Amino acid sequence: MLEVNQLCVSYGELQVLFNISLFVKKGELVALLGPNGAGKTTFTKAVIGLLKPKTGSIFFLGKRIDNLPTPDIVKMGVAIVPEGRRLFPLMTVKENLLMGAYASREARKKTKDTLDRVYNLFPRLKERENQLAKTLSGGEQQMLAIGRALMSLPKLLILDEPSLGLAPNLVSDVLDVIEKLNKDDGLTILLIEQNVRAALQIADRGYVIENGRVVLEGEAGEMLKEEYIRKAYMGGA
Amino acid sequence: MNVNRLRLYLASLVALLVLMILPLYSGPYMMMILTSSFIYLAAAEMWSFLAGHLSVISLGQQAFIGLGMYTILILNEIYKWPLWASIIFSGLVGAASAGFISLSFLRLRGFFFALSTILFAEILFHFFRNWAFVGGATGLRLSIGYKIPLQATYYMAYITSIISILTIYYLHNSKIGFAIRATGCDDEAAAEIGVNTFIIKAICFIINGTITALSGAIFAIQTMFVHPQAGFGFEWTLAFVFISVIGGVGTIIGPIIGSIIYVTLRSVFAGFVGLSMLLQGILCIIILSIAPTGVWGLFSSRMEKFWRRLKRFS
Amino acid sequence: MNWLVILNLSFRALLFGGFLSLAACGLSLAFQLGFINAAHGDMAVLAAYLSWTLLTIFGIDPFISLIIVAPLIVTIGFALQKFLLNRFLLRGQMDTVLIITFSIGMIIRNAIQLIFFADPRSLAQPYILQGFSIGFLNIPFAYLINFIFALMMFTILHLFFVKTFAGRAFRAVPQDCEAAMMFGVKPEVAYMYGMGIMALTQAVFGVLMGVTYVFFPTSGMTYLLLPLGAIMLAGLGSLKKTFIGGLIMGEILILSGYFFGSEYQYIICHLITLILILFRPEGLLTRRS
Numbered sequence: 046m047l048e049v050n051q052l053c054v055s056y057g058e059l060q061v062l063f064n065i066s067l068f069v070k071k072g073e074l075v076a077l078l079g080p081n082g083a084g085k086t087t088f089t090k091a092v093i094g095l096l097k098p099k100t101g102s103i104f105f106l107g108k109r110i111d112n113l114p115t116p117d118i119v120k121m122g123v124a125i126v127p128e129g130r131r132l133f134p135l136m137t138v139k140e141n142l143l144m145g146a147y148a149s150r151e152a153r154k155k156t157k158d159t160l161d162r163v164y165n166l167f168p169r170l171k172e173r174e175n176q177l178a179k180t181l182s183g184g185e186q187q188m189l190a191i192g193r194a195l196m197s198l199p200k201l202l203i204l205d206e207p208s209l210g211l212a213p214n215l216v217s218d219v220l221d222v223i224e225k226l227n228k229d230d231g232l233t234i235l236l237i238e239q240n241v242r243a244a245l246q247i248a249d250r251g252y253v254i255e256n257g258r259v260v261l262e263g264e265a266g267e268m269l270k271e272e273y274i275r276k277a278y279m280g281g282a
Numbered sequence: 283m284n285v286n287r288l289r290l291y292l293a294s295l296v297a298l299l300v301l302m303i304l305p306l307y308s309g310p311y312m313m314m315i316l317t318s319s320f321i322y323l324a325a326a327e328m329w330s331f332l333a334g335h336l337s338v339i340s341l342g343q344q345a346f347i348g349l350g351m352y353t354i355l356i357l358n359e360i361y362k363w364p365l366w367a368s369i370i371f372s373g374l375v376g377a378a379s380a381g382f383i384s385l386s387f388l389r390l391r392g393f394f395f396a397l398s399t400i401l402f403a404e405i406l407f408h409f410f411r412n413w414a415f416v417g418g419a420t421g422l423r424l425s426i427g428y429k430i431p432l433q434a435t436y437y438m439a440y441i442t443s444i445i446s447i448l449t450i451y452y453l454h455n456s457k458i459g460f461a462i463r464a465t466g467c468d469d470e471a472a473a474e475i476g477v478n479t480f481i482i483k484a485i486c487f488i489i490n491g492t493i494t495a496l497s498g499a500i501f502a503i504q505t506m507f508v509h510p511q512a513g514f515g516f517e518w519t520l521a522f523v524f525i526s527v528i529g530g531v532g533t534i535i536g537p538i539i540g541s542i543i544y545v546t547l548r549s550v551f552a553g554f555v556g557l558s559m560l561l562q563g564i565l566c567i568i569i570l571s572i573a574p575t576g577v578w579g580l581f582s583s584r585m586e587k588f589w590r591r592l593k594r595f596s
Numbered sequence: 597m598n599w600l601v602i603l604n605l606s607f608r609a610l611l612f613g614g615f616l617s618l619a620a621c622g623l624s625l626a627f628q629l630g631f632i633n634a635a636h637g638d639m640a641v642l643a644a645y646l647s648w649t650l651l652t653i654f655g656i657d658p659f660i661s662l663i664i665v666a667p668l669i670v671t672i673g674f675a676l677q678k679f680l681l682n683r684f685l686l687r688g689q690m691d692t693v694l695i696i697t698f699s700i701g702m703i704i705r706n707a708i709q710l711i712f713f714a715d716p717r718s719l720a721q722p723y724i725l726q727g728f729s730i731g732f733l734n735i736p737f738a739y740l741i742n743f744i745f746a747l748m749m750f751t752i753l754h755l756f757f758v759k760t761f762a763g764r765a766f767r768a769v770p771q772d773c774e775a776a777m778m779f780g781v782k783p784e785v786a787y788m789y790g791m792g793i794m795a796l797t798q799a800v801f802g803v804l805m806g807v808t809y810v811f812f813p814t815s816g817m818t819y820l821l822l823p824l825g826a827i828m829l830a831g832l833g834s835l836k837k838t839f840i841g842g843l844i845m846g847e848i849l850i851l852s853g854y855f856f857g858s859e860y861q862y863i864i865c866h867l868i869t870l871i872l873i874l875f876r877p878e879g880l881l882t883r884r885s
Binding site: 093095114115116119120125127131132133134135136140143144145146147148149153193197 | 761764765767768771772774775776777778779780781782833
C-alpha cells in the first residue's frame with residue numbers, strides 16, 4: 046500500500062534521512078522504531094507531504110505522492126495521528142472528530158455511523174463530547190487524536206509516537222486499541238514508536254532507524270529476539 | 283578605488299553640478315517640477331530605506347509631512363519666526379514625533395505598527411482640522427513664498443534630498459549598516475546575536491521623521507498654502523510607496539527613477555489628481571506582481587547579466 | 597446633563613454598535629488568518645456607491661439592490677484573493693500584501709472619486725427616515741433595521757462556523773494550520789472563504805450604512821479604523837467578542853460625540869484604539885495567558 050524508495054530528506058543543507066526504503070502491505074501493522082532524533086518524525090512529515098524529499102520517491106496505492114501537497118495526500122486515504130496530537134484546542138471533542146471527516150466526501154456522509162463507532166471505542170470521549178479539546182487529559186487527548194484520524198475512514202493510518210507522555214497503563218490501553226483496529230477491523234497501520242517492546246509485540250513487521258538510516262528490518266517476532274535490539278533498547282538480556 | 287566606483291562618483295558629481303546650475307536656466311514651471319521632485323525624492327528615499335533595509339513599513343508618513351507643514355505655518359507665518367529657524371524646528375518636530383512613535387509603537391508586529399502609523403496620522407488630521415488657530419478645515423495661506431525667490435525653495439529641496447541620500451549611503455556602509463540589514467532580514471535572529479534592534483529601528487525612524495518633516499516644510503513654502511488634507515492626506519504615503527516600488531525598494535537609485543516617473547505622471551495628468559493616483563495604485567500592484575525589484579532592480583540585474591556575458595567572450 | 601438625551605443616545609449607540617460589529621467581522625477573520633486588508637472599509641464604500649448607481653439610474657431600492665451588489669462585491673473579492681493576494685499570502689509575504697491592499701484601497705477611493713465626484717451621497721429612502729417611540733426612547737427605523745440585519749448576518753455566520761464542514765475547517769486553520777492541512781484543508785481555500793465572508797459582510801454593511809448616513813469616497817478609512825477599534829476592544833476569536841466590541845465602540849463614538857462635540861468623536865475613538873494596540877492588543881475581554 047505504502048512504498049518508500051531511497052528517500053533522502055534534508056532541512057536546508059543538513060541531511061537527515063539517508064536512503065530510507067520501506068513498505069507497508071495492506072492489512073499489516075508495521076512498526077517504525079528508533080531513538081529520539083533518529084529521523085522518525087522527519088520521515089512522517091515527508092510521507093504526509095509537509096516536507097519534500099531531496100531524492101527518492103513515495104508511492105501510495107501505486108500513485109506517487111511525494112510531490113503532492115498535504116491535503117491531496119490525505120484525500121487519497123492516508124490519516125495521521127501526529128506527534129504531540131495536534132488537536133484543535135479551541136474546538137470541542139465532537140468538532141475535532143468532525144474535522145477528521147473533512148477530507149473525504151464519503152466520510153462526511155457517514156459521520157453519524159463513524160462517530161458511533163469511535164464513541165464505542167472510546168466511551169470517555171462521548172462523555173466529554175462538548176468540552177474543548179484543550180481541557181482534556183493527556184490520555185483523553187490521545188484517544189481523541191486517534192478518533193479524529195479514524196473519522197476519515199482511512200486506508201492507511203499512521204500513528205506518530207502515540208505513547209509519548211502517557212502513563213504506562215494508558216500506554217497499554219492505546220496499544221490495545223491500535224492492535225484491535227488492525228487485527229479486528231483490518232486497518233493497515235504504520236506505527237512509529239520509541240517503545241520498542243510494546244510496538245513489536247503487536248506489529249507484524251518492523252524497521253529500526255538510527256541517525257537517519259534503516260539499520261534493521263524484519264518480522265516483529267524475530268526482531269524481538271534479536272540480540273541487538275535487546276541490548277540497545279530493552280536493557281540487555 | 284575600482285573603475286566602476288570612480289565612474290559612479292564622477293557621474294554623481296556631474297549630475298549634482300548640473301542640478302545646481304539648472305535653476306539659472308529654467309523657467310518657473312520647470313522650477314516647480316524640479317522642486318517637487320526633490321521634495322518627494324527626499325522623503326521617498328527614507329521610506330524606501332525603512333521598508334527595504336529595515337523591513338519597517340510605515341503607512342502614515344503623512345503625519346510627518348503635515349507636522350512639518352504646520353510647524354512652518356505656526357512659527358513662521360503666525361509667530362513671525364525667521365524662516366531658517368522655522369525650518370530647523372520643523373525638522374525637530376519631525377524627530378520628536380518619530381521618537382515618540384519609536385518609543386511606543388516600534389515594538390509592535392508589522393501590521394500593528396503600520397496600523398498605528400495610520401491611526402497616528404488620522405488623529406493628527408482630525409486634530410488640526412478642528413484647530414481654529416491654524417485655520418481649521420480650510421487652512422491658511424503662507425506669505426513666505428512671496429518673500430523668497432523660487433530658486434531658494436529649489437535649493438532647499440535639493441539640499442534636503444542630498445542629505446537624505448548621503449545619510450542612507452552613510453548608514454548603509456557604516457558599521458551600523460550590518461546591524462540594519464540584519465534587523466531587516468529577521469529581527470528576532472538579529473536580537474539573538476546581540477543587535478539592539480530597538481535602537482537601530484529608532485535611529486532610522488527618527489532620521490526618517492526629521493527628513494520627511496523637512497520635506498513637508500519645504501512643500502508648504504513651495505505651495506504657500508497649508509490645510510489638513512494637503513498635509514495629512516494619504517496621497518503622500520501612496521506617492522512614497524509608488525516611487526519606491528516602481529523604482530526599486532531599498533536602493534538609492536530606485537527612488538530617483540521613481541520620483542522622475544512620479545512627477546512625470548503627475549504632470550501628464552495635471553488636472554486629474556485622482557486619475558494619477560488611480561494609476562499609481564494599479565502600477566504598484568502590477569510591479570509588485572511582475573517585477574518586485576522595480577525598474578532599477580530589473581535594470582541592474584540585466585546589467586549584471588550583460589557584464590557576465592561580456593566577460594565570457596573576452 | 598440631560599439624562600433623557602443620554603439614555604436615548606446610549607440606546608441608539610447600542611443599535612449602531614451592533615451594526616458596526618458587522619463591519620468588524622471580516623476584519624477579525626482576516627486578522628486570525630494572519631493578514632490585514634487595508635481596503636476593508638473601501639469595500640463597504642464601494643458597495644454603497646454601486647447601490648447608489650442602481651438607485652439613481654434604475655430606481656432600484658437599496659435593500660433590493662443588495663441582491664445584485666452583494667454577489668458583485670463577493671466576486672470581486674474572490675477574484676482579488678485568488679489571482680492576486682493568495683500568491684503572496686501562501687508565500688508568507690505579508691508586507692507585500694499590506695502594500696497591495698493599501699494600493700487597492702487607493703484605487704477604489706480614487707476611481708469612486710473620479711466617477712462620482714467628492715460630493716456627499718446618500719441612499720436614504722423616505723420610509724426609513726421615520727422612527728417610533730417606546731416610552732421615553734426614540735428609535736429611528738434605520739438604526740433598528742441595521743441592527744436586525746447585523747444580528748441576522750451574525751446568526752448565519754454562526755451557523756456556518758458551527759454546523760458546516762467548511763466553517764469548521766475555516767476555524768481550524770488559525771488554531772493549527774499544519775494540522776488542518778493534515779486533515780484535508782487547503783489554506784488557499786480558507787483564505788478564499790475568509791475573503792468571501794469579508795466581502796459579503798462589507799457589502800451588506802456598506803449598503804445599510806449608505807441608507808443611514810451620508811458617505812464620501814474617503815469614508816473607507818473610517819470604516820476600517822472604527823471596526824479595528826471594536827476588535828481591539830474585545831479581542832479576536834469569537835463572533836460574540838466581535839459583537840460586544842462593536843457595541844462598546846458604538847457607545848464610545850456616540851457618547852463622546854455628545855460630550856466633546858462631533859469634531860472630537862473620531863479623535864477619541866482612534867486614540868483609544870491606539871492605546872489598546874499599545875497596551876492590550878489581545879483585547880479587553882480576552883484573558884491574558
